[in-house]
Amino acid sequence: MTTAEAGMTVAIRLKREHIDAMVAHALEDAPIECCGLLAAKDGVVAAVRRAKNKEASPYRFSIDPLETRKHEQAIDDAGMELVGFYHSHTGSHAVPSPTDIRMMGPFFGPPFVHFVIGVADREKPEVRVWHIDGSERVERTFQVVD
8 A cells, every 4th residue: 555545645746767766876875875856847756866965974964055056956947846855764764864854844844845765675665755844754645657
């Protein structure tokens, strides 16, 4: 049963290829946390933009503000909008940590979504999506479209 079937609010729609791109990035960068941005057009994710984790850490991530600005400019130039972010957890479940909440919540709360890709079990990556609202994390769901 998907989380949509369980009655959670659908926060974002995307194609399978976008999920696969985030998972591939997480697996490639492990044991370092990966990170990136999500761009949408007409309410559907249209691009997954990889970013460099300037922390180069297995426990936290951050994206250089200048790199973020370059991504935002490219997203704008392509007629899309920034709708969220993703990062991986290499040794824990796909749940935003207190550090994630502290770093992302004040600036990128709803409507921005936050995908966390858990790759502690490399054979069964875990993909979950969240809203970070102040100091709270609220699990949402995503819908895979054709």
